[in-house]
Amino acid sequence: MAGLAGVGAGLTACAGSAPVPPTATAMTMAMDATGTAQSGQVADMDALHEAGVKIFLDGIGKDPAFWGTPLAFKEEGGFKVFEVTCQDVQWEIEPGKAIEAMAYNGIVPGPEIRVTEGDKVRVVTKNEMRQSTSIHFHGVLVPNSMDGVPYITQPPIKTGEAFTYEFTARNPRSHMYHSHHNAAEQVTKGLWAFHCHILTHAESAHGMFGMVTALVIQ
Numbered sequence: 698m699a700g701l702a703g704v705g706a707g708l709t710a711c712a713g714s715a716p717v718p719p720t721a722t723a724m725t726m727a728m729d730a731t732g733t734a735q736s737g738q739v740a741d742m743d744a745l746h747e748a749g750v751k752i753f754l755d756g757i758g759k760d761p762a763f764w765g766t767p768l769a770f771k772e773e774g775g776f777k778v779f780e781v782t783c784q785d786v787q788w789e790i791e792p793g794k795a796i797e798a799m800a801y802n803g804i805v806p807g808p809e810i811r812v813t814e815g816d817k818v819r820v821v822t823k824n825e826m827r828q829s830t831s832i833h834f835h836g837v838l839v840p841n842s843m844d845g846v847p848y849i850t851q852p853p854i855k856t857g858e859a860f861t862y863e864f865t866a867r868n869p870r871s872h873m874y875h876s877h878h879n880a881a882e883q884v885t886k887g888l889w890a891f892h893c894h895i896l897t898h899a900e901s902a903h904g905m906f907g908m909v910t911a912l913v914i915q
């Protein structure tokens with residue numbers, strides 16, 4: 698599980714507008730103003746990330762619970778129906794060390810939603826957290842009303858409420874889904890998942906014909 702910390706540390710919430718890269722002038726000024734203290738912090742941060750990436754790479758293939766937890770679904774009226782429950786959890790980031798986190802179905806990252814191009818998909822999202830939330834399916838072509846942006850395309854999903862996202866899977870690729878409400882806190886605390894996989898027609902439900910995710914560009 699330690700590898701998860703490395704992944705989380707490298708994640709940036711992509712909700713909202715894209716950050717504007719600082720100009721060269723602004724960066725020079727910031728460095729001048731803080732001097733050596735900042736370079737020490739930068740070196741520490743780099744070392745922390747290097748250590749996290751190493752844990753991540755060393756763990757590849759060793760923890761089946763981390764390397765893809767496909768979410769089971771029910772078939773209902775031509776839809777593949779997935780249930781995603783948002784919960785406040787204690788996340789054990791290393792043995793014996795738990796932190797307060799937010800999770801989809803109790804795991805960070807959340808479970809993999811794997812569907813095939815053309816599938817009609819329903820994601821029933823229940824909110825059991827203290828905060829309101831929403832889900833944005835990043836990169837997935839969905840009707841605007843399913844885009845998961847509170848106060849623009851839907852009301853926030855309040856504590857104890859549910860919202861059903863419904864769309865036809867159109868663009869095969871590996872995407873991700875994440876919170877789009879108070880995302881700076883919720884995404885960094887765990888409300889995100891890689892792999893809202895949409896498979897091409899060429900891929901069977903049982904395998905990828907020897908390919909991993911390269912198929913996504915077909």
Ligand SMILES: [Cu+2]
Pocket residue numbers: 711712833835875
């Ligand atoms: Cu996003």
